Amino acid sequence: MNRVPDEGLTKIPGGTLITETPELGRALAFDIARHTIHNIQPDLDILKGGRPNYATSPDSLTAAGHVVAIEFQTIAAANNYWRE
């Protein structure tokens, strides 16, 4: 098996939900969502094999965006929405 490298399997990259800016918080949401998939399916060849279908299907993209939105909701709350 062509396995996702170990750093791709960290569940919370960086080990914290706290970020300096909303942009970094959103990037973390993407990372957490992606690492979740890696943890469920760590075989890179299977992941890459599915990408052409997934990334060209509007409904699949919407579903992926939905998950990022949920992860971000958690991260934004953790950071008190970066209010000053």
Added chain:
Amino acid sequence: MNRVPDEGLTKIPGGTLITETPELGRALAFDIARHTIHNIQPDLDILKGGRPNYATSPDSLTAAGHVVAIEFQTIAAANNYWRE
């Protein structure tokens, strides 16, 4: 690849969740949702190619609206719901 321009890849356009009005907060929710898709699939031709199916399918539109609703939930909380 006909790539989405860089400004379309900013994850949180404007860099903040705070907006002056609910209308602007909702507009931000749309932008964040769209930029999420751009970040997952940055090829404009593929994005445009999927639009005719997606934008004429009620179920796809509902799913897209669902994501905007979640993004807005986060933004509305960030702004204390624009209460006075």
Added chain:
Amino acid sequence: MNRVPDEGLTKIPGGTLITETPELGRALAFDIARHTIHNIQPDLDILKGGRPNYATSPDSLTAAGHVVAIEFQTIAAANNYWRE
């Protein structure tokens, strides 16, 4: 293109999440959900063309109801649940 009239494209009709009653808050949730669809697909003919399938499919109706539920969750929180 037979375009949705401008007032159908306001993202937050009335410009506020605050309503006098739960009933009006729920009506706002419906409006926001509908205007979201209008903003993604502003061609009235396409919207009307999809309605016969959509509005007679239980699963499509459930999905639409799901979105209204999320929008209402935000509005209800904004109004402190109209507690006295």
Added chain:
Amino acid sequence: MNRVPDEGLTKIPGGTLITETPELGRALAFDIARHTIHNIQPDLDILKGGRPNYATSPDSLTAAGHVVAIEFQTIAAANNYWRE
């Protein structure tokens, strides 16, 4: 058209999210979810026509239960979870 009676179109039956007990709050969640569908599709014959498929499909039932869960989340928060 065999239209849902007017009382089935009230968006928030009873006009409040506050209930005496969790059981009544859950019943309200069911009612709100159902009235949402009635408002989107007020033709009783169409609604009844779809029921045999919908109510015998596990996935459709799960999706309906999901919506009730979201509505209840809002109602439970409104009632401070009926804590004493």
Added chain:
Amino acid sequence: MNRVPDEGLTKIPGGTLITETPELGRALAFDIARHTIHNIQPDLDILKGGRPNYATSPDSLTAAGHVVAIEFQTIAAANNYWRE
């Protein structure tokens, strides 16, 4: 009709969201989710007839797990997450 027994139709079994432990709170989430289905479709034969398909489909199981997750979110909040 081979009807679900009355106790299976209680919407909130036990009549409260408050539980002593997270494990019991999770069990309540399962029960509430199941009773929701029973209330929408109270015919046991139909429910049992759908089970072989539903319980062997990964996507159906994921969707069911999603609903339990939402119900638990409400129950966990009701119990202040069983923090000491």
Added chain:
Amino acid sequence: MNRVPDEGLTKIPGGTLITETPELGRALAFDIARHTIHNIQPDLDILKGGRPNYATSPDSLTAAGHVVAIEFQTIAAANNYWRE
């Protein structure tokens, strides 16, 4: 039936939502999500039989990731987002 071992049926492994770190909280979210499936379908052979389809389908993986995101939202709130 080749039944999931008893420890795989605990609904909240460890009996608490409180964890020392976000990484452990995320691991708990995975565990809770998996044990939910085990409780609904405790037959290991059926679970393993579905895995090849499920774990190679991008949409199924996205749906599974969605559930983990929801479970984590609850756990993160329980831990006050591990803020210091």
